[in-house]
Amino acid sequence: MKNSILLIVAFLFSGMFTSAQTFEKQAPQGFDVENKEVPHGKIDTIKYESKSIGTQRKALVYTPPGFKKGEKYPVLYLLHGIGGDEKEWFKNGTPQIILDNLYAKGKLTPMIVVLPNGRAMKDDRATGNIWEKDKVEAFATFEKDLLNDLIPFIEKKYPVKKDRENRAIAGLSMGGGQTLNFGLGNIDKFAWVGGFSSAPNTKEPQQLLPNPDKAKELKLLWISCGDQDGLMPFSKRTSDYLMENKIPHIFYVEPGGHDFKVWKNDLFLFSQLLFKPVDQEKINNLLKSE
Numbered sequence: 001m002k003n004s005i006l007l008i009v010a011f012l013f014s015g016m017f018t019s020a021q022t023f024e025k026q027a028p029q030g031f032d033v034e035n036k037e038v039p040h041g042k043i044d045t046i047k048y049e050s051k052s053i054g055t056q057r058k059a060l061v062y063t064p065p066g067f068k069k070g071e072k073y074p075v076l077y078l079l080h081g082i083g084g085d086e087k088e089w090f091k092n093g094t095p096q097i098i099l100d101n102l103y104a105k106g107k108l109t110p111m112i113v114v115l116p117n118g119r120a121m122k123d124d125r126a127t128g129n130i131w132e133k134d135k136v137e138a139f140a141t142f143e144k145d146l147l148n149d150l151i152p153f154i155e156k157k158y159p160v161k162k163d164r165e166n167r168a169i170a171g172l173s174m175g176g177g178q179t180l181n182f183g184l185g186n187i188d189k190f191a192w193v194g195g196f197s198s199a200p201n202t203k204e205p206q207q208l209l210p211n212p213d214k215a216k217e218l219k220l221l222w223i224s225c226g227d228q229d230g231l232m233p234f235s236k237r238t239s240d241y242l243m244e245n246k247i248p249h250i251f252y253v254e255p256g257g258h259d260f261k262v263w264k265n266d267l268f269l270f271s272q273l274l275f276k277p278v279d280q281e282k283i284n285n286l287l288k289s290e
């Protein structure tokens, strides 16, 4: 009897040890290289009617290896930057390869990943002057399109779990700002939020979270930025405000600038935390350690 209790305790401890150990601080070499030997997910281009914009809009959807219509999946909405569109992540961040490789190692909860076009306006292509006022404003307009058009479309067309605990939002730069604005503004819709190198479109902390305690309902609040990135102040001020208000979150300052090397690493780390129990304090300490 005593022995079996000891065994159980030892087993539980070894589990804690392995899960901490196997959460690597940085993506290992080859994490983003296609491996023909592993099962692949599938990428579809979908078109949906946007009542908010009055046009048909496009998004890419990645379904995981072994995807079955009869099962129900959580969903991650993954947003691009100011120069991109629905294909930016796919072309430059290769989430399909990173995630295929993670699935092969058993590191992910099976999920659907939606890559939307976050420039919500009639001509949503990343052409001409991408810094023009109406194009920048269209990144804010996307909140309506996402909540009222895209999410309902995905929930009709794909077998997905529809509660907040099964819906995540993350993004890079302008998409990171959108993520924090929309995610923290709609905690009833999203329980998992990840801002990567968030841009100046990130609302000021007081406006972002007038009632900071509300953010305690989140399962994961991830804020990361490269240490060489000029946009660091937007992540830092958000994290500082959360710290002042004792809101659990992960603040990850990583080596690097404003580029896909950083964002691929972010996706690699962030995706492994999704839709499973996460101790943010522990991950924070792990990411800070040498």
Ligand code: FER
Pocket: 080, 081, 082, 083, 136, 172, 173, 174, 175, 199, 200, 201
């Ligand atoms: C800015 C600097 C950077 C800005 C947006 C960005 C709207 C976005 C960068 C990106 O998405 O990569 O002043 O203002």
